[in-house]
Amino acid sequence: MVFVNGMFCKDPKLATPEDFFVSGLLTPRSTSNPMGSTVTPFAVMQIPGLNTLGISLVRIDFAPYGLVPPHFHPRATEILVVLEGTLDVGFVTSDPDHRLFTKTLCPGDVFVFPQGLIHFQFNEGKTDAVAISALSSQNPGVITVADTVFGSNPKISTDVLTKAFQLDKKVVDYLQAKFSGVITK
Incomplete structure (x- = not known):
């Protein structure tokens, strides 16, 4: 084959x-x-x-x-x-x-x-x-940017993403939850 x-x-x-x-x-x-x-x-x-x-x-x-x-x-x-x-x-x-x-x-x-x-x-x-x-x-x-970065499995470290995107940890947590399909309040 x-x-x-x-x-x-x-x-x-x-x-x-x-x-x-x-x-x-x-x-x-x-x-x-x-x-x-x-x-x-x-x-x-x-x-x-x-x-x-x-x-x-x-x-x-x-x-x-x-x-x-x-x-x-x-x-x-x-x-x-x-x-x-x-x-x-x-x-x-x-x-x-x-x-x-x-x-x-x-x-x-x-x-x-x-x-x-x-x-x-x-x-x-x-x-x-x-x-x-x-x-x-x-x-x-095809690699969709947001899905790949914020929806990876396992998740990319919040420390990495907060520094890379210069975002607050809460924003990164929200985006990771949104793109992984699990929204928590």
């Missing part, structure tokens, strides 16, 4: 058209969640034929004021095209300058998020929005 990028390589003689097909890219998804957005992947887990090809897609549905929170892809550059609505998008460069590159996008507009940089998408409008992103990896990964 051979694995590439963590995925099993199917014997090419056993491949079928279904390994290279998925439907539903145009199907709207529910955005009734705290972020008001849903990201639907079309990657190697959904399309096995993508294995070793270095590409994938996602559909992103946004409710009014929906957000894909700050995150990054450790293994992919992302290129996003807006199909419906208006999105505010941006990314922040790494050390030393942490420069913000941001733009308001309308249908047909395209924006690129370089690999490994923290970025976001926000629906600034009062109507739903839809975007499609292509990623330069069959398995791009």
Whole structure:
């Protein structure tokens, strides 16, 4: 058995058209969640034929004021095209300058998020929005900043987070409880 990028390589003689097909890219998804957005992947887990090809897609549905929170892809550059609505998008460069590159996008507009940089998408409008992103990896990964930092298991030391973010211990405790899903009073 051979694995590439963590995925099993199917014997090419056993491949079928279904390994290279998925439907539903145009199907709207529910955005009734705290972020008001849903990201639907079309990657190697959904399309096995993508294995070793270095590409994938996602559909992103946004409710009014929906957000894909700050995150990054450790293994992919992302290129996003807006199909419906208006999105505010941006990314922040790494050390030393942490420069913000941001733009308001309308249908047909395209924006690129370089690999490994923290970025976001926000629906600034009062109507739903839809975007499609292509990623330069069959398995791009996603690391959501707040979830990762404040929702880690086990928790990162409060001392570390209070110093790193220059926050009061009570704020760090609240954020850790919120992102771990356990709010205490």
